Amino acid sequence: MAYNDKVIDHYEHPRNVGSLDKDSSDVGTGLVGAPACGDVMKLQIKVGADGLIQDAKFKTFGCGSAIASSSLVTEWVKGKTLDEAEKIRNTEIAKHLALPPVKIHCSVLAEDAIKAAIADYRAKSGKDEKVAS
Amino acid sequence: MSAVSYLDHNATTPVLPDVVEAIVEALRTVGNPSSVHRFGRNARRLVETAREQVATAVNATAGEVVFTGSGTESNNLALRGIARAPVMVSAIEHDSVAKAVDGVLIAPVDSNGVVDLGAFRLLLEKHRPALVSVMLANNETGVIQPVTEVARIAHGxxxxxxxxxxxAFGKIKVDMKALGVDMLSLSAHKIGGPQGAGALVVQSSINLQPLLQGGGQEKRRRAGTENVHGIVGFGIAAAGANDHLLESGRSANLRDAAELRLKALAPAARVFGATADRLPNTLCIEMPDVGAETQVMALDLAGIAVSAGSACSSGKVATSPVLRSMGVEEAIARCAIRISFGRGNTMVDVDRLVQAWGALFARHGARLVRPETAA
Amino acid sequence: MNTMLRNSQPIYLDYQATTPLDPRVLEAMMPYFTSKFGNPHSRSHAYGWESEEGVEKARAQVGSIIGADEKEVIFTSGATESNNLAIKGVAEFYKDKRDHIVTAVTEHKCVLDTCRHLEQKGFKVTYLPVQQNGLIDLEQLRAAVTDKTSIVSIMAVNNEIGVVQPLKEIGEICHAKGAFFHTDAAQAVGKIDIDVNAMNIDLLSISGHKIYGPKGIGALYVRRRPRVRLVAQINGGGQERGMRSGTLAPALCVGLGEACAIAQKEMPVEAVRLRKLRDRFLTAIKARLPEVFLNGDLDSRIPGNLNISFAYVEGESLMMGIKRLAVSSGSACTSASLEPSYVLRALGVEEEMAHTSLRIGFGRFTTEEEVDIAVEEIVRHVTKLRDMSPLWEMAQAGVDIKSINWAAH
Structure with missing residues (x-):
């Protein structure tokens, strides 16, 4: 399979790999996908007092396109408000990385991951409730 | 020119030098076209380039080309892949068409070996076959069939x-769209390509059942790892096939000269399909009262390679069903040989043929009826 | 673009997908592309005889490597055609008395698809499961074969996991019930000793391009005594004793013959060399990476194959990383799809582990240096991807990944 240069770049030099403390109240964690499907993404955001996303980290088990999709969204969400970040669509990710049709699901997963992370953060900060990751 | 004259180009052709070069290069590269790594992708690219070349040569699109292992396999795939009955074929088809499925209907030919379109239409109306198969040019006589007409009537x-x-491919122009056919069989080794590669060109609207079950190669129409180097060689040969039609003109001169001079030696000798449109390289001629086997052996001793019919059945000394279907009597049919010219032949080969043929005729053919040799 | 690789050619470790043509084979083939170009079925002139002579010598060479008589060898376009011809040919010929076929779930796709095709035509097919090591259970086979079974098709060596089935015992069980034993030996010939008589094999498929011969050619061994009869699958000129029509390609036949002759001669030494390379690889990988698992039996296995699951790493991303290595993540025919290997699934390998597996094939041109580079590349990328893997992180933290309720995706 021939990969797009941007996918290769993110695969070889992934941005923001790592983990944030999922128990911290300013961190939202999204964990999506399933090992049996060949893709699992963990995406975390750290939200500042100003409501902007200060930092984002990811870890991904999946193909190069899945890694690139998650790496890309960590770049995109930084500095955005939650509402802005929530508007990121998988089609934008797929377009930016020129994903072929069989890899569109990777971008869908990345969109789901960011939404899940935001939801987690909101659930935590809003209701001050522990959410299982 | 060599001391031997190869005049059996309808059986198989020498592989063209540029084709050999491409084949050897492909043989030296490793890779399964189904593998995703670089080696595999490279092999895939070679196959797809050849597919374009073959498609272009017959005015089809690449997606319509299914590579197979031989012309025989292509014919079997076409007739059995439709999986609908009945099937009607002409009386002069190669065995790989005539015997591909059981219980075929036979469309007769006239005394020149041309499909009788009147009879063809009547049979079609009566039996309503699902599939009709008529060859473009006969392998033994070279007689060209009215395929465009056949297709028009059959489709109607x-x-x-x-x-x-x-x-026909490589000897006359083959244009799938102009012919108006749904499926077209091709073989590499008849056009200066290698043995072991063929193709069935299939109109994309046709749902073809594969002959071989297995991997999803050739869009699920033909399983099995692609014969990469064979396909590459086929592609190169096909790309040159239409340029080589010039060569056919040269073959025609040689064939016409041979025909004229052999007829001068034996005016009674029948040339089969003489007044029909024929491939420019093919001469099917009788040596009165001299059995074909005797002729081919004597000519072989004189360094001339010809054939007593199609190569596949020439081991058996049976008279040609093609000639029989043209109404040629058994006694005459068994005295027919096929001479087929091709690249590399010159007038020297014609001279040699005429001399050896003439000498044999002088010895055996002086109108004495030879006893039947036991088969 | 390519700044990293000095020598741009990757290291070929995919010998089960296809093998490079041995230069000695090419040399033997060359005359048949240039001077000896006759149609081997042209009986009327020297061109034809010369080609026929080459073809017949090759037939004897193919027969020799499996202990068969040359008259029992039919040339085909490849193992796929051989397998189709063997199974359909026998099933159709004997269908009035026997309408049952036995095969195994780990067979090559072309065997399984052929059996499914026959099922649609009214034949009954038993698909034997395999044990965790990839071998069939002989007792299950014994129970499956009946006096209605016409043919049992069990591959000699699996293309993905390289395991060798107990051929002799399988043949005995078949013959006790009067069934024919067919084996797809595309991955076995030239790698393990095969003797069709000692092993009770009635039909055997061979592929050219898996044994350093050309693509586009294969062979089917068909026993003459007691005679196995087949319905031809390609009709026409009646070549190959009526069992397979079509003009033979002398260059390819000669290539297959030469490939068999070389393999037969060199197999004893080559097997030892390959086993050493394989063990060197496996030992190094296991020493440097935790949580790697070998799929398929190690002892009953050809020397040139490994199939390894690297837990918590996804196979395709690993392939992308180790681009200096040409390896396969599953069988070549299916590896373009996203489905995990059905062979590994049949061994009971869980789907997530099947996704992380690589098939590494060593062969005639593999060097120790290449093996060492391969180890380095794989260790480096597995480590990097695990550092990037949320599953690895959880596993290290002691989370049981199975305990998580993963959303179906």
Whole structure:
């Protein structure tokens, strides 16, 4: 399979790999996908007092396109408000990385991951409730 | 020119030098076209380039080309892949068409070996076959069939049309769209390509059942790892096939000269399909009262390679069903040989043929009836 | 673009997908592309005889490597055609008395698809499961074969996991019930000793391009005594004793013959060399990476194959990383799809582990240096991807990944 240069770049030099403390109240964690499907993404955001996303980290088990999709969204969400970040669509990710049709699901997963992370953060900060990751 | 004259180009042709070069290069590269790594992708690219070349040569699109292992396999795939009955074929088809399925209907030919279109239409109306198969040019006589007409009539009555163009390809222009057929069989080794590679060109609207079950190669129409180097060689040969038609003109001169001079030696000798449109390289001629086997052996001793019919059945000394279907009597049919010219032949080969043929005729053919040799 | 690789050619470790043509084979083939170009079925002139002579010598060479008589060898376009011809040919010929076929779930796709095709035509097919090591259970086979079974098709060596089935015992069980034993030996010939008589094999498929011969050619061994009869699958000129029509390609036949002759001669030494390379690889990988698992039996296995699951790493991303290595993540025919290997699934390998597996094939041109580079590349990328893997992180933290309720995706 021939990969797009941007996918290769993110695969070889992934941005923001790592983990944030999922128990911290300013961190939202999204964990999506399933090992049996060949893709699992963990995406975390750290939200500042100003409501902007200060930092984002990811870890991904999946193909190069899945890694690139998650790496890309960590770049995109930084500095955005939650509402802005929530508007990121998988089609934008797929377009930016020129994903072929069989890899569109990777971008869908990345969109789901960011939404899940935001939801987690909101659930935590809003209701001050522990959410299982 | 060599001391031997190869005049059996309808059986197989020498591989063209540029084709050999491409084959050897492909043989030296490793890779399964189904593998995703670089080696595999490279092999895939070679196959797809060849597919374009073959498609272009017959005015089809690359997606319509299914690579197979031989012309025989292509014909089997066409006739059995439609999986609908009945099937009607002409009386002069190669065995790989005639015997591909059981219980075929036979469309007769006239005394020149041309499909009788009147009879063809009547049979179509009566039996309503699902598929019709008529070859573009006969391998033994070289007689060209009215395939465009056949296709028009057959389509008008709802039948699909297959055409075995194995023998015609590279000798006359083969244009799938102009012919109007749904499926077209081709073989590499008849056009200066290698043995072991063929193709069935299939109109994309046709749902073809594969002959071989297995991997999803050739869009699920033909399983098995692609014969990469064979396909590459086929592609190069096909790309040159239409340029080489010039060569056919040269073959025609040689054939016409041979025909004229042999007839001068034996005015009674029948040339089969003489007044029909024929491939420019093919001469099917009788040596009165001299059995074909005797002729081919004597000519071989004189360094001339010809054949007593099609190569596949020439081991058996049976008279040609093609000639029999043209109404040629058994006694005459068994005295027919096929001479087929090709690249590399010159007038020297014609001279040699005429001399050896003439000498043999002088010895045996002086109108004495030879006893039947026991088969 | 390519700044990293000095020598741009990757290291070929995919010998089960296809093998490079041995230069000695090419040399033997060359005359048949240039001077000896006759149609081997042209009986009327020297061109034809010369080609026929080459073809017949090759037939004897193919027969020799499996202990068969040359008259029992039919040339085909490849193992796929051989397998189709063997199974359909026998099933159709004997269908009035026997309408049952036995095969195994780990067979090559072309065997399984052929059996499914026959099922649609009214034949009954038993698909034997395999044990965790990839071998069939002989007792299950014994129970499956009946006096209605016409043919049992069990591959000699699996293309993905390289395991060798107990051929002799399988043949005995078949013959006790009067069934024919067919084996797809595309991955076995030239790698393990095969003797069709000692092993009770009635039909055997061979592929050219898996044994350093050309693509586009294969062979089918068909026993003559007691005679196995087949319905031809390609009709026409009646070549190959009526069992397979079509003009033979002398260059390819000669290539297959030469490939068999070389393999037969060199197999004893080559097997030892390959086993050493394989063990070197496996030992190094296991020493440097935790949580790697070998799929398929190690002892009953050809020397040139490994199939390894690297837990918590996804196979395709690993392939992308180790681009200096040409390896396969599953069988070549299916590896373009996203489905995990059905062979590994049949061994009971869980789907997530099947996704992380690589098939590494060593062969005639593999060097120790290449093996060492391969180890380095794989260790480096597995480590990097695990550092990036949320599953690895959880596993290290002691989370049981199975305990998580993963959303179906």
């Amino acid at each position: 009555l709802g039948a699909l049309v297959h055409c075995d163009a194995v023998q």
